[in-house]
Amino acid sequence: MIVWVTGAGSGIGKAIASHFAAGGATVVASGRHADILDTFATEARDKGWNVLAVPCDVTDADSVRAAHARMVDASGPVDVLVNNAGTTVFTPFVKSALADFDRLVATNLRGPFVCTQAVLPSMLERRSGTVVMVNSMAATHVFPDSSVYSATKAGLKAMTDCLRFEVRKTGCASFQACIPASHQHRELILGGRPIGSARNTPTR
Numbered sequence: 001m002i003v004w005v006t007g008a009g010s011g012i013g014k015a016i017a018s019h020f021a022a023g024g025a026t027v028v029a030s031g032r033h034a035d036i037l038d039t040f041a042t043e044a045r046d047k048g049w050n051v052l053a054v055p056c057d058v059t060d061a062d063s064v065r066a067a068h069a070r071m072v073d074a075s076g077p078v079d080v081l082v083n084n085a086g087t088t089v090f091t092p093f094v095k096s097a098l099a100d101f102d103r104l105v106a107t108n109l110r111g112p113f114v115c116t117q118a119v120l121p122s123m124l125e126r127r128s129g130t131v132v133m134v135n136s137m138a139a140t141h142v143f144p145d146s147s148v149y150s151a152t153k154a155g156l157k158a159m160t161d162c163l164r165f166e167v168r169k170t171g172c173a174s175f176q177a178c179i180p181a182s183h184q185h186r187e188l189i190l191g192g193r194p195i196g197s198a199r200n201t202p203t204r
């Protein structure tokens, strides 16, 4: 089984990639930093896992298409895509920068769209394949200073729901996993203050 995990060099993506690799899958690990991915692939090899480092930037459609071509050449068609790469910033609506809005949309919403479009034709042809979106409770719940991040995750939820409907009779599947904010993440967002009072808290 070939599993492509975006944002696999750290955090939740690395944990997902490790889980699949430990289970015997061939994992394609993507992210923007080749050195981080190479280190992960080397660590994985030492454990007897099969992890292929294929860097790409999900905000760059050409980079995604080139990476997809490389992984198909090296390992064959992708069976499972995990759209995990994501980024955020927590800022009051009125202070949110347009550049941050564009970056978050490009990474959290357009990125999964571009990656899914790369793998889906082959999945539909083979009548087999799964696309997983790593989503957030922010798609459906209110978090302070999270209007931009929440908008991208709500958009991702809507896109996933429509995709699931479209592919429901094709043998392919698409679903999302909504990750609750971790305790540490929540502390970072709220800075120990009550919900609704956080201002200019750090990004992660």
Ligand SMILES: NC(=O)c1ccc[n+]([C@@H]2O[C@H](COP(=O)([O-])OP(=O)(O)OC[C@H]3O[C@@H](n4cnc5c(N)ncnc54)[C@H](OP(=O)(O)O)[C@@H]3O)[C@@H](O)[C@H]2O)c1
Pocket: 006, 007, 008, 009, 010, 011, 012, 013, 030, 031, 032, 033, 036, 056, 057, 058, 059, 083, 084, 085, 086, 087, 107, 134, 135, 136, 137, 178, 179, 180, 181, 182, 185, 204
């Ligand atoms: N942590 C939480 O509490 C939490 C809660 C809910 C949802 N989530 C979601 O879970 C996912 C992973 O979050 P995390 O906490 O594990 O974040 P993280 O530790 O910051 O990891 C994000 C990963 O995405 C990669 N990435 C970022 N921008 C990219 C781009 N343009 N192209 C390719 N890769 C990119 C990063 O690698 P490079 O920088 O090397 O590219 C990094 O490996 C995200 O979608 C996030 O929204 C997290």
